[in-house]
Amino acid sequence: MARYQAILAYDGSGFQGSQRQANIRTVQGEFEKALGTLNWSAHAVILSGRTDSGVHATGQVVAFDLEWAHSADALLHALNANLPHDLAVRSLSLASEDFHPRFDAVSRKYRYRLFGDAIRDPLREKFLWRVHPPVDGNALSQNAGVFLGTHDFAAFGSPTTPKGTTTRTVTESEWKQMPDGEWRYEVRADAFLYRMVRRLVFAQVSLAQGRLSAADIQRALAKQGKFPTGMAPAQGLTLVEVMYGSKDPI
């Protein structure tokens, strides 16, 4: 028996989130089904963190214990042959036997994609949020830095454990302009609160549409003001990377 680590990619549209739940199609559930075809007998796989219903991933990390007589590469291909079309293993390797994708992670990075358009656009709206009225891209770019550093993000999400801390450290927060009117937000932190990225995006879009001021956001970060609730839709969000420092470079 050995522990393996794998990077998973999925189109979140067809999953009700990542965590296994009875009688519901989830990433963990489908992954464990594929492992089951390889005589996997452990109790559960471990994910780096939860993604909500409809949220995508290109860099979700999972660990599992398996008796496997062949190469890691052969295991990757065996899993991909048994996984559904919207979920795949992108890379796979042996891990140390105490590797834990959630506890050992030192940072997570998410990407959020949006574009401005008054009219529905089915192909783009599969993976991007259509925003109207259009956003002021300069406002997005100039204000994103306000989240950098260590703050109490209680106004922007819920703790991941009951009564857990709502303090997080954001080390990257940047908007990039892409072709065809797309704006792409990349944000990295040690960890995120539930729904935090979607709330950060919603607040920034509200600002860039003139419905909120930079001072409103600063007050919310300082816990000195109430914050208008709102959350950007799931389909624009992708978990792109989980980092493990020197311990378990995956």
Place this chain on the structure above:
Amino acid sequence: MARYQAILAYDGSGFQGSQRQANIRTVQGEFEKALGTLNWSAHAVILSGRTDSGVHATGQVVAFDLEWAHSADALLHALNANLPHDLAVRSLSLASEDFHPRFDAVSRKYRYRLFGDAIRDPLREKFLWRVHPPVDGNALSQNAGVFLGTHDFAAFGSPTTPKGTTTRTVTESEWKQMPDGEWRYEVRADAFLYRMVRRLVFAQVSLAQGRLSAADIQRALAKQGKFPTGMAPAQGLTLVEVMYGSKDPI
């Protein structure tokens, strides 16, 4: 009663092609359902041409007759409010009463997207063909021009009417390299045979993987050789534009 022309966009994944068929979800069927909510009474809408099951569009053109008391803009928004999430009207205007999207079209343009990767990639494979072994991009770029001009494309598709001509005039045939290993093929012709773009792409990929020679393709174009059958998958293909010359600029 007036005739309107509209540009439709759709994610083809959820449609069994464009043409109405009983008890099957098609683009035409869903569009006529939305029109039905606006007291539409004509027999059928007219499309610029057929797209196969799974093929997308950003520039499908449709015409229909409707009694409508408000503006074209109001009609666009009324239709979009009644169309499903994977189908939308991107623009809409009044047309001359004899405008025919198929007979009046002077050219059609398609785009095909692919990338090379040995490992499945669910997010990209929604709209791109994953090709393995990887293609030689220079071979794609350098050979695409062979299809330009007027040829008998019988080796690359079936006529659109029984015993119809298989001669077509290609005016654009070009591969562009995109970020992240993507290659994008853009091809324009007066009209296309059934499955023609997907067969052109398959042949070019076979060439760029070293499984076919430029001479093989030239012989097939000259109808002097048999051609290995094969068709690139539907999800990489998008109908991007239909042109109408000076008559009905849409």
